[in-house]
Amino acid sequence: MKLANSPLSRILWSVSVLPIILCNAQPPVINPGILTQSKSIGDCQACRIFVESFKKGLERTARGKFEGGDTAWEEEKLKKTYKRSEVRLIDIQEGICRAEKYSVKCHHMAEKAEEFIEEWWAQDPDESADLYTYICIDKMQVCCPKLHYGKDCKPCIGDHENLCNGHGKCRGDGTRKGNGTCSCDAAYDGENCDKCASGYYVSSGAGKDLVCSPCHPSCLECRLGSQKDCVTCKPGYTFDSDEGCLDVNECDDVNRCTKNQFCLNSIGSYMCAPCDKSCDGCHGDGPDMCRRCAKGYSKKGEFCAPDRGEEDREDYLTTTRYMTYVGLLVATGILLPKSTTLGSIVGMMVLSYIVGAEYYCMINGHTGLLDLKDFDLSQMFKT
Numbered sequence: 276m277k278l279a280n281s282p283l284s285r286i287l288w289s290v291s292v293l294p295i296i297l298c299n300a301q302p303p304v305i306n307p308g309i310l311t312q313s314k315s316i317g318d319c320q321a322c323r324i325f326v327e328s329f330k331k332g333l334e335r336t337a338r339g340k341f342e343g344g345d346t347a348w349e350e351e352k353l354k355k356t357y358k359r360s361e362v363r364l365i366d367i368q369e370g371i372c373r374a375e376k377y378s379v380k381c382h383h384m385a386e387k388a389e390e391f392i393e394e395w396w397a398q399d400p401d402e403s404a405d406l407y408t409y410i411c412i413d414k415m416q417v418c419c420p421k422l423h424y425g426k427d428c429k430p431c432i433g434d435h436e437n438l439c440n441g442h443g444k445c446r447g448d449g450t451r452k453g454n455g456t457c458s459c460d461a462a463y464d465g466e467n468c469d470k471c472a473s474g475y476y477v478s479s480g481a482g483k484d485l486v487c488s489p490c491h492p493s494c495l496e497c498r499l500g501s502q503k504d505c506v507t508c509k510p511g512y513t514f515d516s517d518e519g520c521l522d523v524n525e526c527d528d529v530n531r532c533t534k535n536q537f538c539l540n541s542i543g544s545y546m547c548a549p550c551d552k553s554c555d556g557c558h559g560d561g562p563d564m565c566r567r568c569a570k571g572y573s574k575k576g577e578f579c580a581p582d583r584g585e586e587d588r589e590d591y592l593t594t595t596r597y598m599t600y601v602g603l604l605v606a607t608g609i610l611l612p613k614s615t616t617l618g619s620i621v622g623m624m625v626l627s628y629i630v631g632a633e634y635y636c637m638i639n640g641h642t643g644l645l646d647l648k649d650f651d652l653s654q655m656f657k658t
């Protein structure tokens with residue numbers, strides 16, 4: 276019997292691996308598609324999607340339904356009747372919006388547009404005609420022509436050849452919404468997006484050639500891109516006439532965190548983290564950073580270690596637990612050659628017991644087979 280495939284080795288393997296699997300219970304991953312779907316879109320965009328879907332339907336049914344008539348002449352005749360028939364319109368509308376993103380909004384728009392579509396269909400339309408203009412702009416009145424905005428489709432404010440200096444777009448462009456003013460890209464600001472936004476500086480040009488670049492992360496406003504070029508500092512930084520904006524070490528203030536926490540400075544900020552459980556006050560992480568030892572712990576060299584009695588008891592319990600496991604596994608080992616079925620069942624039960632017991636120990640902070648209580652699990656399973 277090869278050891279690698281023996282049931283016992285399989286059990287041992289499971290014992291060592293299962294707790295890891297058990298602790299790897301991550302929250303269900305949310306499909307990002309669902310989030311995009313729930314994000315609302317405007318009526319104009321919904322109408323555009325609907326029209327696109329309708330056009331796909333026209334293409335899909337363009338070749339007719341009655342292919343393979345008895346003669347070429349008959350086929351041609353049937354095609355002609357189908358082309359403008361109520362049947363074809365129904366065929367198109369059956370598949371409408373199905374394959375689209377935002378299918379719910381699209382369907383909603385399809386319902387509202389139904390009478391206009393029927394009207395259009397009855398006019399024996401030229402299929403290449405601009406259905407978008409007809410439905411979304413003229414009939415539904417949810418969109419406007421390009422570079423027009425608002426209820427009455429007024430032209431966007433400013434020079435249409437050079438709208439917002441190329442650094443933004445007209446608010447409500449092509450829809451019945453907005454007020455026609457410029458909505459500038461992140462780095463730009465001003466009525467015509469001809470200035471740099473706060474946190475950016477002019478790195479070259481002006482007007483439509485203006486290039487704005489981000490300030491150093493320590494600056495709120497700046498003249499140029501380095502730390503020394505700050506004009507004002509972000510919160511968490513202090514101004515130094517030689518060096519510019521420097522990080523404030525919030526941890527210099529001894530009262531920054533509460534009694535059983537220690538302070539960690541970071542660039543632009545700080546955080547308070549809890550002391551080790553063996554400490555009563557500390558100046559860092561771990562049992563070697565205590566100011567004083569917590570109750571039930573006493574100083575052993577650098578460390579605060581659990582008091583003797585406590586430690587003995589814990590050791591004793593741990594040993595007993597391991598001996599129980601060994602006993603159970605040996606019993607399974609004896610049973611297995613006699614009856615594989617019974618042995619496997621008992622094996623599974625033993626396994627569940629061990630995993631359960633170790634998991635219980637782990638979450639209650641006792642020493643376990645895998646000492647994971649001080650382990651940052653999320654770190655471990657991050658890829």
Ligand SMILES: *[C@@H]1O[C@H](CO)[C@@H](O)[C@H](O)[C@H]1NC(C)=O
Nearest residue numbers: 446447453454455456457458
């Ligand atoms: C246009 O709309 C934007 C955003 O909704 C608003 O900030 C701005 O003040 C408005 N401008 C005018 C002139 O009404």
